[in-house]
Amino acid sequence: MALLSALLASFSQIYFINRPLAGLLILLGVLWAAPFMALAMVIATLSAVMVAGVLKFNPVLQAEGCYGFNAALVGLALALFAPPSLWVLIASGVLGGLSALIYSFWNKHVKFPCYTLPFNLLVLPWLYWNGQRLADEVPNNYEFSLSAIGQVIFLPDTVPALMVCAALLVSGSAMLGWAFVGAVITSLTATFLLVNPDYINFGLTGYNGVLAAIGMFWHQFKPSWSIAAAVLAGLMTALMLKAGLPMLTMPFVLSCWLCLALRSSICTSKYFTGREKG
Helix, strand or coil: CHHHHHHHHHHHHCCCCCCHHHHHHHHHHHHHHCHHHHHHHHHHHHHHHHHHHHCCCCHHHHHCCCCCHHHHHHHHHHHHHCCCCHHHHHHHHHHHHHHHHHHHHHHHHCCCCCCCHHHHHHHHHHHHHHCCCCCCCCCCCCCCCCHHHHHCCCCCCHHHHHHHHHHHHHCCHHHHHHHHHHHHHHHHHHHHCCCCHHHHHCCCCCHHHHHHHHHHHHCCCCHHHHHHHHHHHHHHHHHHHHHCCCCCCHHHHHHHHHHHHHHHHHHHHHHHHHHHHC
16 A cells, blocks of 8 residues: 555645645546557556665655655656557666665755755656657647646646646645646747747647746745746756757756755855844
């Protein structure tokens, strides 16, 4: 039962949620739209969860799905960018387990959270090597207001996006609200920078903003930090799309790191200023 709970929590942790019910909703959404992607996601995540259990990693983080959410994204990406095959499932299991090791190492030795860095480190080099991009096959005139929210798991279609929204609501309406705000901010940024409208409509310009906005909210920072992170993510996303470079969720990771560093420097400056005045 604990294994199943950790597995489902890993799916939900993609969106900064650690509730098995939310993870189940996300799994059902992926299963509805792309069964093979769901299978690869489950195998990769199960591998990561089992590695964390065997090596006796932090039990609290295990229960919250922290060792598995990067693996879930790895499985989804491999199944999306490669033709369905047994090798994709094997690679999902191997890289999923490796993502848990990377997360554990980072969590022990680095102060900043790694977010989805393990996922990017494991998949981005492969995409660059093969010359693949998320924007390679974007449908024309695609219109769906929730596409950016679903695009986080590479599925901008109606059912998976709605299931993700339901999962966010499990954690509270504020999570869903900030997801919308992040998507809107990054989409407006892309529009201002004259990014291909088809990319915007398909959610490619917005999903990093979704993660950045809810990430800062999850840290319990003031709303201005969620807005700032979304703007930064939007700028990075737009520039990388215009340059034709694969990006996955690196704009989200980098924008959040910049906000954390900036906030830390501001707080430190205020602290020392206060001491001098005292």
